[in-house]
Amino acid sequence: MTADVATAEVVTAVPTTHRARRFAIVVAALTAAIAVVVIVSLGLGQYWLTPTQVAGVLLQAVGVETAWAPDAPMAAGVILDIRLPRIVLGLLVGAALAVSGVLMQAIFGNPLADAAVVGVSSGAAFGAAASLTFGLAVFGMWTTPAFAFAGGLVAVFSVYLISRSGGRTEVVTLLLTGIAINAIAGAGLAFLTFLGTTATREQIVFWQLGSLNGALWQNIALVAPLVAIGVAAAVAVARRLDLFALGERTARHLGVRVELLRVTVIVMVALLVCAAVAFAGIIGFVGLVVPHLMRMAIGPAHLPLMISSALGGALLIAVADLIARTAVPLADLPIGMITSLVGGPFFLWLLLRTRRRAGGWG
Numbered sequence: 001m002t003a004d005v006a007t008a009e010v011v012t013a014v015p016t017t018h019r020a021r022r023f024a025i026v027v028a029a030l031t032a033a034i035a036v037v038v039i040v041s042l043g044l045g046q047y048w049l050t051p052t053q054v055a056g057v058l059l060q061a062v063g064v065e066t067a068w069a070p071d072a073p074m075a076a077g078v079i080l081d082i083r084l085p086r087i088v089l090g091l092l093v094g095a096a097l098a099v100s101g102v103l104m105q106a107i108f109g110n111p112l113a114d115a116a117v118v119g120v121s122s123g124a125a126f127g128a129a130a131s132l133t134f135g136l137a138v139f140g141m142w143t144t145p146a147f148a149f150a151g152g153l154v155a156v157f158s159v160y161l162i163s164r165s166g167g168r169t170e171v172v173t174l175l176l177t178g179i180a181i182n183a184i185a186g187a188g189l190a191f192l193t194f195l196g197t198t199a200t201r202e203q204i205v206f207w208q209l210g211s212l213n214g215a216l217w218q219n220i221a222l223v224a225p226l227v228a229i230g231v232a233a234a235v236a237v238a239r240r241l242d243l244f245a246l247g248e249r250t251a252r253h254l255g256v257r258v259e260l261l262r263v264t265v266i267v268m269v270a271l272l273v274c275a276a277v278a279f280a281g282i283i284g285f286v287g288l289v290v291p292h293l294m295r296m297a298i299g300p301a302h303l304p305l306m307i308s309s310a311l312g313g314a315l316l317i318a319v320a321d322l323i324a325r326t327a328v329p330l331a332d333l334p335i336g337m338i339t340s341l342v343g344g345p346f347f348l349w350l351l352l353r354t355r356r357r358a359g360g361w362g
Helices: 002-043 051-061 073-108 120-133 140-163 171-195 198-209 217-236 238-244 248-253 258-280 286-298 302-326 335-356
Strands: none
Touching: 002 051, 002 073, 002 286, 002 302, 051 073, 073 140, 073 217, 073 238, 073 258, 073 286, 073 302, 120 140, 120 171, 120 198, 120 258, 140 171, 140 217, 140 258, 171 198, 198 335, 217 238, 217 258, 217 302, 238 248, 238 258, 238 302, 248 258, 286 302, 286 335, 302 335
């Protein structure tokens, strides 16, 4: 009997070790890819710089003297004041949307759940647009993110309450509810566009298309703490989400306070999505594509899934923004359009795959 137990433990440890190795490889690959994309993105554009020159400017910015930096003072301004804030904001937005996707899929128990698909992004954008259209300044510089948070919270609670039936979430109801929430938020955005001034109309259109153009360090100072809090909270509840995946009844028997966990996750999703929407607009499908790809690569355990998805989301937005800036000369394509071109076909494939497997996670 002792030998059998020992053998079972060894057999069980093999896939666990294999997953840990795959997780380490995926994290290393994503981190290296992000570093390469950042360096390339800092150098490409109307004002072209080599990777060596980019490295020289960055080293000089942290007080390290080097001969790599170009003599032109414009180079430092282009990198540090225009491109770097945009890239940093994109990394934060990508990580926030991807982690929110992991949380949504965990709490709904469905790989088709995503903040954009079920209307959370539209709800947050509507709240932010309302604050600007009516010139509200209740919370000072935090007013727009606060209203975006409220709009996203209303949207995600609406989806959850309507799609929940008999202790489980129906896929069809989930999607139809998301369509309804998106339609309502879209109508609200259209109405606010009609009421607003020229400036607010431009900002509303900006949200609907999604863009990192005009990113400032002041924006990052607001977004970074929200994303950090949301990601840290997501990592903190990862173990309980693993137990939650076993089923609500089993999770309760194992000591998980299911309702508290569900509400906490919903608030975290609203926090992460509103942080992204408030300054980058509606960027769809990141929370759908990235978590599913990471799940296929490293497995369903939520702690490694959170970490790898955050890196994957950051990489996806960084690449998409690089394409948005450089694909068309003297033009800045909407980043939401690029992610939708990737995410739309992937969503259709995932929907068909899930239907064939009768709702399986794949």
